[in-house]
Each structure stands twice: as C-alpha cells, then as structure tokens.
Amino acid sequence: MxxxxxxxxxxxxxxxxxxxxxxxxxxxxxxxxxxxxxxxxxxxxxxxxxxxxxxxxxxxPTSELEHVNTFTLLVAVVLSAQMTDAGVNRATRALFARASTPEAMAALGEDEIREAIKSIGFFRTKAKNVQRLSEILRDRHGGEVPRDRASLEALPGVGRKTANVILNTAFGExxxxxxxxxxxxxxxxxxxxxxxxxxxxxxxxxxxxxxxxxxxxxxxxxxxxxxxxxxxxxxxxCIIADLCRADEKWCDTAAPLVALPDAPPGPQPLPPGAKRPGG
Ligand code: SF4
Known part of the structure; x- marks a missing residue:
C-alpha cells in the first residue's frame, strides 16, 4: 500500500x-x-x-478486522489494502496466535510473515512492511503504537487512511x-x-x-x-431512504429503525493468547 x-x-x-x-x-x-x-x-x-x-x-459499531490489541489492529489494517476483511481475518488468525506484539512479529521475521499471509494480495510487499514497522515500533516507540498521525504515517505501509482507522478505532479520535x-x-x-x-x-x-x-x-x-x-x-x-437524494434510489420509504447488535456479523476479536480452532 x-x-x-x-x-x-x-x-x-x-x-x-x-x-x-x-x-x-x-x-x-x-x-x-x-x-x-x-x-x-x-x-x-x-x-x-x-x-x-x-x-x-x-x-x-466496531471494526470487522479481527485483532487482539492495537498493534494487531494496525497490522490487520495494513494488510487490508485491496482485500476484504474476511480475507484478512483468514490469514491473521494463525499469524496473531504466533505473534501479537511488535517484538514477537519482528522476531518471526519477514519469511515467516510472508508465508502466513500468502493468501493476501501484495503479500510480499505487505510482509516486508509488517516486519519493518514491527522493528520500528520495537526500537523507537517502546513496543507501542503511537497515537499521533505523523508517527503513524511514518511507518511503512501506513498512509492517511490507515492512520485514520487507528486513531479512530484504537484511540477514539x-x-x-x-x-x-x-x-x-x-x-x-x-x-x-x-x-x-x-x-x-x-x-x-x-x-x-x-x-x-x-x-x-x-x-x-x-x-x-x-x-x-x-x-x-x-x-x-434502508433506514434513510426517505431522506436520500441518490439518483439510483428506487424506494422512498425508510425501513423500520431497529437497533442491531453492537458487534457486526462474523468472527470477533480474539482474546489475548486465544487461538481459534484450526488456527
Ligand atoms: S441509494 Fe438506496 S440504499 Fe443507498 S442510501 Fe439511498 S435509499 Fe439508502
């Protein structure tokens, strides 16, 4: 990315x-x-x-990308470029079970990361970015994901969109x-x-x-x-059909407004140290 x-x-x-x-x-x-x-x-x-x-x-609402902490959320977002969340989740379950901190990810090494995410598009470049950003977090940020935009966007593979996701989802900005x-x-x-x-x-x-x-x-x-x-x-x-001004709109009646479960459909973030069956 x-x-x-x-x-x-x-x-x-x-x-x-x-x-x-x-x-x-x-x-x-x-x-x-x-x-x-x-x-x-x-x-x-x-x-x-x-x-x-x-x-x-x-x-x-929350992210559909599975993660166990801010670092794994960052890695998942970096991997999600040009990919569906479901596709990223399939690859990261096993990866995060092995490495969920910058130290562990850096120690895993680029070859192992590449092997773990080979089902993901642009996996070679993304593996390199994940390895390098893990080293930077370990060496320059005390193993923590920084909360400021400039430091985030200085990480390999992290641009404005990824920084916005992290600032919003992980830090509530x-x-x-x-x-x-x-x-x-x-x-x-x-x-x-x-x-x-x-x-x-x-x-x-x-x-x-x-x-x-x-x-x-x-x-x-x-x-x-x-x-x-x-x-x-x-x-x-659609709950906003009566307000919507889209040319493609084909129904003017708003659907009944009902609260949905907090969590989106699909697998949820793994608890720390947990491993999914088959992961
Ligand atoms: S185009 Fe249709 S689905 Fe989209 S916001 Fe408008 S009414 Fe809703």
Missing part, C-alpha cells in the same frame, strides 16, 4: 459524549455546520437526522477513514461529493454534526457494505 499524504489537522479531538447520546444537536453546532457546509442537497437538520438514525441502529464504501456513499447520495478520498473526507468532516463523528466511519462502511451496495443498493431496507 502506498498511500502517503501530508499530515493535516482535520481530525477533531474526541468528544465527551457518545454518538447515541448526541441526538439533540445543539443549535450553535447546526449553525456552524450550516456556515461551513459545502453545497449539498441536504439541510443540516437532515444530515443530523441521517446520522441520528445510524447511531440508533448501531450504537457501538474523531477521524474518518474514507474507503471504497464511504467514497461511493459520499458521491452516490450527494452528501459529501468528491473525486478523491481526501475531498470526500473533507466534505464529511464539514457536515457531520459534533457528537456523531466518533462512529461515522464504521456506520458509513457498514451501511455501504450491507445496504447501499455498489452494484444495486438495497433501498427497501
């Missing part, structure tokens, strides 16, 4: 409230959003309502990592249009009301993965 971008200060600090509690968006916040927002076919109240529904549907699903949704429903991930990220950061940004990344990814799919969106089960 060769995504490199200059560090900026677009990420906001973590809020004291969780998204689910932030439903009544303050008037001042709405006014600020309105003043800064780009021209989109949604009023600030409609944007807030969209994210309020996402918050009710998934109060505590209000960042938005734009992947293929978020890029598609931003443009399809015209809520944060842009040709590049950076433009779409900027658009979302300008319009998402305070209190919702902490989980917006996962809400949008899961919405894109399971409902607003690339080939044909499942508008009849």
């Amino acid at each position: 060769a995504e490199k971008a200059p560090a900026t200060k677009r990420a906001r600090k973590a809020p004291s409230t969780c998204a689910g509690q932030a439903a009544p968006v303050a008037k001042a916040v709405r006014a600020k959003a309105r003043a800064k927002a780009p021209k989109i076919p949604y009023a600030p109240d409609e944007v807030a309502e969209i994210f309020r529904r996402f918050a009710v549907q998934r109060p505590h 209000e960042t938005l990592a734009v992947d293929t699903h978020i890029l598609r949704i931003g443009n399809r429903i015209k809520i944060a249009p842009g040709k590049t991930p950076e433009a779409v990220e900027d658009g979302f950061l300008k319009i998402i009301p305070d209190g919702f940004l902490r989980h917006a990344h996962h809400w949008l990814i899961l919405h894109g993965r399971f409902v607003c799919k690339a080939r044909k969106p499942d508008c009849e089960v």
